[in-house]
Amino acid sequence: MTAAKNAGRFALAACTALTLVIGIATSANAATGEFTYTDIDGEDHTLVDPPSGECISFGLPVTGADNETNASATVYENTDCSGPALDTLPPKTGMSWGSVLPNAVRFNFF
Structure with a gap:
């Protein structure tokens, strides 16, 4: 049960990090x-x-x-x-x- 809970937390953290990286890369595609x-x-x-x-x-x-x-x-x-x-x-x-x-x-x- 604990292993499944830790895996879920890891997956959530990984998805959050990926979303932040993609968001930053997208916003950097234009000059201001x-x-x-x-x-x-x-x-x-x-x-x-x-x-x-x-x-x-x-x-x-x-x-x-x-x-x-x-x-x-x-x-x-x-x-x-x-x-x-x-x-x-x-x-x-x-x-x-x-x-x-x-x-x-x-x-x-x-």
Whole structure:
């Protein structure tokens, strides 16, 4: 009887720990804050709490951006984040571009 009771307690503790780990991992899949960018038509756009690790295409090339998130934002010339990165904007920084313009961004925690 005691062995069954201990096994039940262990199973409950293991499930609780797993739930906490999954919950923490899920909440860490997004940057917190806003990423605002201006496209070549002069339109401003804002990404709120963007997902981490996913490539986000801007739709149009971008002339400038402000990264007010808690993650680094790496920008790419290609719309699918392939090829070399153009620049990386650390958290709480901004940047403008001239002749080579970014078309996509990926957020990463370091």
